[in-house]
Amino acid sequence: MRYVSTRGQAPRLSFDDVLLAGLARDGGLYLPEEWPTLSPEELAGFAGRPYAEVAAAVMRPFLAESCAAEALDDLTARAYSSFARTGTCPLVQLDEGRWLLELFHGPTLAFKDVALQLLGELFDHVLARRGERITIVGATSGDTGSAAIEACRDRERVDIFILHPKGRVSEVQRRQMTTVEAANVHNIAVEGTFDDCQALVKAMFNDPAFRDQQRLAAVNSINFARILAQIVYYVTAAVALGAPHRRVAFSVPTGNFGNVFAGYAAKRMGLPVERLIVGSNSNDILTRFFETGAMEAQGVIPTLSPSMDIQVSSNFERLLFDLLDGDGAAVAREMERFKQSGRFAVERSRLERALETFSGARYDDARTRAEIARVRRETGLLVDPHSAIGIAAGRELHGKSDVPLISLATAHPAKFPDAVEAATGERPALPERLADLYERPERCTALPNDLAEVEAYVRAHSRAGERAPSA
Numbered sequence: 001m002r003y004v005s006t007r008g009q010a011p012r013l014s015f016d017d018v019l020l021a022g023l024a025r026d027g028g029l030y031l032p033e034e035w036p037t038l039s040p041e042e043l044a045g046f047a048g049r050p051y052a053e054v055a056a057a058v059m060r061p062f063l064a065e066s067c068a069a070e071a072l073d074d075l076t077a078r079a080y081s082s083f084a085r086t087g088t089c090p091l092v093q094l095d096e097g098r099w100l101l102e103l104f105h106g107p108t109l110a111f112k113d114v115a116l117q118l119l120g121e122l123f124d125h126v127l128a129r130r131g132e133r134i135t136i137v138g139a140t141s142g143d144t145g146s147a148a149i150e151a152c153r154d155r156e157r158v159d160i161f162i163l164h165p166k167g168r169v170s171e172v173q174r175r176q177m178t179t180v181e182a183a184n185v186h187n188i189a190v191e192g193t194f195d196d197c198q199a200l201v202k203a204m205f206n207d208p209a210f211r212d213q214q215r216l217a218a219v220n221s222i223n224f225a226r227i228l229a230q231i232v233y234y235v236t237a238a239v240a241l242g243a244p245h246r247r248v249a250f251s252v253p254t255g256n257f258g259n260v261f262a263g264y265a266a267k268r269m270g271l272p273v274e275r276l277i278v279g280s281n282s283n284d285i286l287t288r289f290f291e292t293g294a295m296e297a298q299g300v301i302p303t304l305s306p307s308m309d310i311q312v313s314s315n316f317e318r319l320l321f322d323l324l325d326g327d328g329a330a331v332a333r334e335m336e337r338f339k340q341s342g343r344f345a346v347e348r349s350r351l352e353r354a355l356e357t358f359s360g361a362r363y364d365d366a367r368t369r370a371e372i373a374r375v376r377r378e379t380g381l382l383v384d385p386h387s388a389i390g391i392a393a394g395r396e397l398h399g400k401s402d403v404p405l406i407s408l409a410t411a412h413p414a415k416f417p418d419a420v421e422a423a424t425g426e427r428p429a430l431p432e433r434l435a436d437l438y439e440r441p442e443r444c445t446a447l448p449n450d451l452a453e454v455e456a457y458v459r460a461h462s463r464a465g466e467r468a469p470s471a
């Protein structure tokens with residue numbers, strides 16, 4: 001299988017090269033040239049099978065040329081061995097027609113672990129075969145950072161630099177990143193927002209000399225491997241509720257559009273997904289798009305769900321590629337317009353096509369708190385503010401349909417104890433292995449929102465010029 005850039009100008013690549021490339025060289029994002037399909041028989045055959053086995057089966061067609069079947073089985077088994085004994089991504093019933101898909105049972109307590117634990121294994125596998133080393137640069141609004149650090153810490157062929165917006169992540173999230181004692185891990189607190197951090201990362205990829213000298217790679221969902229690994233839990237959840245013989249709907253708390261785009265990809269592959277409901281916080285650029293057809297950036301507002309305090313949703317470009325019928329030049333034009341003016345719009349007919357699958361709703365902090373309290377009252381569960389937004393959007397937009405609704409729980413409530421306590425009066429405890437998180441020493445460097453300074457820091461601390469260890 002070959003992969004193409006959404007902007008149509010970068011070379012077509014193999015899976016290995018896409019994994020290591022991150023952003024395409026024309027500034028676009030990679031997508032498979034064609035989506036492989038999952039037949040009804042294959043889907044039915046996944047029922048009751050271990051998560052790691054289904055993961056290998058769903059992903060195999062995407063990377064068959066890069067990774068032999070047995071090796072992929074080993075990689076998925078290793079990646080998911082670190083998940084809690086509750087099951088990798090368990091489904092919990094909320095009421096007669098609604099379920100919660102708990103995606104926070106990995107090492108850093110957020111859905112990011114599901115893809116990043118696998119990415120860490122894939123990086124090692126490919127780099128050992130090639131005898132290469134990489135420098136990862138990533139941006140985080142709180143969860144990708146710790147999941148990527150945990151997945152890449154102490155890996156011989158990898159240095160990892162994570163940029164987070166200074167003072168705009170929860171204390172638990174910050175400490176999960178800054179207390180990791182590993183020589184290859186570097187935390188940078190940027191004076192700015194998550195969008196600034198993401199723009200710095202993209203600017204480093206768009207600086208060809210720096211990119212090549214450092215051998216840059218990505219852990220954000222600009223890396224297609226992230227999307228790929230996230231497709232799997234849509235499949236396991238739908239199959240557990242009766243797919244392919246029954247349709248399902250999902251509601252997804254959304255920021256960078258990577259999680260819900262994986263649901264869209266699952267649908268493209270043949271999963272019977274009736275609807276994808278997008279939940280936004282007050283940074284509601286995506287919900288506004290689905291209401292109006294215009295993508296219009298406004299200033300970022302800090303909220304109780306800081307991981308979704310995002311105005312530039314980078315994966316939306318992958319959906320735009322489909323809405324513009326795969327016309328890379330048109331995507332490039334619209335993305336350039338957005339960069340210059342902070343706005344672009346699609347025609348009514350294209351918006352209507354998107355609305356056949358997507359809808360969106362927004363929740364400010366007061367409504368988020370109310371939803372956390374309601375879920376506690378009605379189901380006995382404590383949910384984090386991001387998950388609460390997904391649940392609320394599902395309840396509001398899915399109504400009384402007969403189609404089962406699956407809401408994605410994207411983080412453990414203990415990552416946001418203040419918000420949960422304010423809503424319910426109960427302070428969720430961190431799991432035992434993180435009990436001393438507040439006592440551990442932190443390591444982090446504060447830098448201005450300045451590309452030259454960030455690049456200089458990465459250059460000074462990476463091992464890019466050194467020989468990679470042999471396999």
Ligand SMILES: Cc1ncc(COP(=O)(O)O)c(C=O)c1O
Pocket residue numbers: 110111142143144221253254255256257258259260307308386387410411
């Ligand atoms: C806990 C949590 N929920 C939801 C989201 C939004 O997911 P996405 O950016 O893939 O839309 C994020 C960040 O990405 C997150 O960390």
Ligand SMILES: N[C@@H](CCOP(=O)(O)O)C(=O)O
Pocket residue numbers: 139140141142143144145219220221222255256258259307308
């Ligand atoms: N909420 C994310 C933002 C980055 O998203 P990604 O999926 O593109 O890595 C975070 O927690 O960092």
